[in-house]
Amino acid sequence: MVCCAAIMTTTQASVDGELAAATAQRRTFAIISHPDAGKTTLTEKLLLYSGMIRTAGMVRGRKGGKVTASDWMGMEQERGISITASAMQFHYKDAVINLLDTPGHQDFSEDTYRTLTAADSAIMVIDAAKGVEAQTRKLFAVCRLRRIPVLTLVNKLDLPGRPPLDLMTEVEQALDIQASAINWPVGSGSEFAGIVTRADGRVHLFSRTAPGGAAKVGVETVPLGELARSGRVSADVLAQVRHDLELLDIAGNPFSRERFLAGEVTPVFFASALTNFGVEHFLDAFVALAPSPGARPADAEDGRELTVDPIETPFSAYVFKLQANMNPKHRDSTAFLRICSGRFERDMVVKHHRLNREVRLARPHSMVAQARSTVEEAFPGDIIGIINPGLFAIGDTISLTGGFNFKPLPQFQPELFARIRPTDVGKRKAFDKGLSQMAQEGTVQIMRSLNDLESLVAAVGRLQFDVLQYRLRHEYRVETVLDQLPYTCSAWLDGDPATFKPPSASMIVKDQRNRVVVLFGDQLMKTIARDRNPDHLLRDMG
Numbered sequence: 001m002v003c004c005a006a007i008m009t010t011t012q013a014s015v016d017g018e019l020a021a022a023t024a025q026r027r028t029f030a031i032i033s034h035p036d037a038g039k040t041t042l043t044e045k046l047l048l049y050s051g052m053i054r055t056a057g058m059v060r061g062r063k064g065g066k067v068t069a070s071d072w073m074g075m076e077q078e079r080g081i082s083i084t085a086s087a088m089q090f091h092y093k094d095a096v097i098n099l100l101d102t103p104g105h106q107d108f109s110e111d112t113y114r115t116l117t118a119a120d121s122a123i124m125v126i127d128a129a130k131g132v133e134a135q136t137r138k139l140f141a142v143c144r145l146r147r148i149p150v151l152t153l154v155n156k157l158d159l160p161g162r163p164p165l166d167l168m169t170e171v172e173q174a175l176d177i178q179a180s181a182i183n184w185p186v187g188s189g190s191e192f193a194g195i196v197t198r199a200d201g202r203v204h205l206f207s208r209t210a211p212g213g214a215a216k217v218g219v220e221t222v223p224l225g226e227l228a229r230s231g232r233v234s235a236d237v238l239a240q241v242r243h244d245l246e247l248l249d250i251a252g253n254p255f256s257r258e259r260f261l262a263g264e265v266t267p268v269f270f271a272s273a274l275t276n277f278g279v280e281h282f283l284d285a286f287v288a289l290a291p292s293p294g295a296r297p298a299d300a301e302d303g304r305e306l307t308v309d310p311i312e313t314p315f316s317a318y319v320f321k322l323q324a325n326m327n328p329k330h331r332d333s334t335a336f337l338r339i340c341s342g343r344f345e346r347d348m349v350v351k352h353h354r355l356n357r358e359v360r361l362a363r364p365h366s367m368v369a370q371a372r373s374t375v376e377e378a379f380p381g382d383i384i385g386i387i388n389p390g391l392f393a394i395g396d397t398i399s400l401t402g403g404f405n406f407k408p409l410p411q412f413q414p415e416l417f418a419r420i421r422p423t424d425v426g427k428r429k430a431f432d433k434g435l436s437q438m439a440q441e442g443t444v445q446i447m448r449s450l451n452d453l454e455s456l457v458a459a460v461g462r463l464q465f466d467v468l469q470y471r472l473r474h475e476y477r478v479e480t481v482l483d484q485l486p487y488t489c490s491a492w493l494d495g496d497p498a499t500f501k502p503p504s505a506s507m508i509v510k511d512q513r514n515r516v517v518v519l520f521g522d523q524l525m526k527t528i529a530r531d532r533n534p535d536h537l538l539r540d541m542g
């Protein structure tokens with residue numbers, strides 16, 4: 001463990017006490033879901049129940065569209081919510097919540113993966129009618145890889161959906177994790193009346209107080225034995241709830257916070273984010289269960305593994321995202337840092353481990369649309385943006401003490417490859433500059449043909465290509481032509497490329513670090529290539 005063995009004065013002790021308290025309050029998380037499952041709606045309800053907004057409905061644009069940057073800016077000015085382009089911070093009861101933004105596109109990108117590395121927990125939102133969908137699976141896999149504990153919220157109980165027990169089974173089978181119901185729905189669709197909290201056997205019956213869940217719901221709480229007398233549920237619903245609860249008591253998975261934190265079990269909650277039914281219970285449970293920032297693994301300079309304690313280790317952070325040209329008035333890039341330990345203060349001078357030099361963090365900010373607001377201090381779990389005059393790369397560690405690096409961020413094996421060129425050859429310089437900036441930010445990976453004449457780009461999702469072309473057009477004024485290539489996987493080649501016998505449907509290129517890469521039409525071609533070239537080593541990328 002990296003720690004200061006300084007003799008504590010009284011002041012030091014109270015400063016550390018404040019740091020420990022601030023760290024214990026933090027919950028830094030991301031919502032993972034397939035598009036349309038209800039991520040935006042849940043975010044809005046978080047703000048409603050945290051008192052940040054009084055009327056739900058503000059998160060969407062007037063025409064029912066998603067929130068725009070300027071909506072957020074207006075909201076921040078009105079309510080003092082701190083929202084960065086990458087994370088939003090607000091208070092819920094005693095907790096300080098950092099919600100990381102994982103763009104909810106149909107397609108996904110490496111950016112989303114990297115953002116997840118900055119989260120200490122995740123909420124998986126599932127549509128009760130659709131169950132576990134494709135993107136949820138992929139994002140869940142990343143959480144598992146990073147040992148991020150996941151809470152499950154089955155949403156849209158007010159609409160006709162699948163039986164809750166079926167959904168529990170699907171979560172277990174599709175994601176290979178135990179599911180343990182913390183609450184259970186009373187009815188569903190138009191009969192969805194409330195939830196039973198299993199720990200105390202109490203039923204919370206909800207009543208709508210405003211259309212569309214614009215205000216908090218009314219709640220009446222009765223013991224399960226008195227549910228029949230409430231007159232709020234039909235005999236069928238009552239029988240179903242009793243049956244399900246008995247089954248869960250006999251055959252359900254046990255739940256413990258330790259097993260949840262170890263990634264062995266996901267606590268499951270049922271709710272309707274739109275009508276607010278079950279939302280408050282879920283949030284209370286989230287704050288109680290989700291971990292505050294803990295120790296993070298790192299590599300010491302001498303190669304030893306160590307853990308960085310959020311309180312004992314002085315300030316440290318790593319860059320998980322870079323974004324250039326966020327503000328047309330300031331043509332610079334912003335590095336987003338996740339604080340892992342210690343207290344951050346504006347103007348701090350820290351060690352930049354990769355460059356082996358000191359840097360002053362002079363203009364830390366949270367980013368709101370086009371406006372920047374300066375951050376004076378921040379704590380473990382918080383996200384800050386720093387103007388990046390080319391100093392920071394993804395994965396860089398900075399700290400007060402130096403001597404270690406956080407584990408490298410996962411790189412994902414690209415599945416899509418394309419040739420790209422500027423339509424106007426006169427724009428070559430701007431094209432090269434833009435391309436290398438986008439590669440540095442991790443939008444795409446750049447590859448080149450062996451003769452250096454062609455530029456190739458590689459990505460995990462199609463969206464990354466669209467973003468690349470859009471940004472080259474708008475930020476570098478370069479129109480491009482992009483031809484997708486018929487390859488779906490790749491491997492690094494160790495050995496002489498001249499003696500390598502490539503299978504059909506393959507191509508040999510170089511990556512950014514001049515390593516030789518073979519692109520294959522499919523996995524079978526990669527296997528054939530391995531068989532055919534026993535003297536060469538084909539290493540998987542990623």
Ligand code: G4P
Binds near residue numbers: 064065104273274
């Ligand atoms: P996303 O961010 O995960 O993509 O999903 P989002 O919250 O935008 O929700 C997708 C649609 O599902 C929205 O409807 C939203 O109102 C609806 N929805 C979310 N949660 C619930 C719920 O608990 N019950 C019901 N009945 N609907 C829910 P939309 O028609 O696409 O948008 P809008 O016109 O309502 O804004």
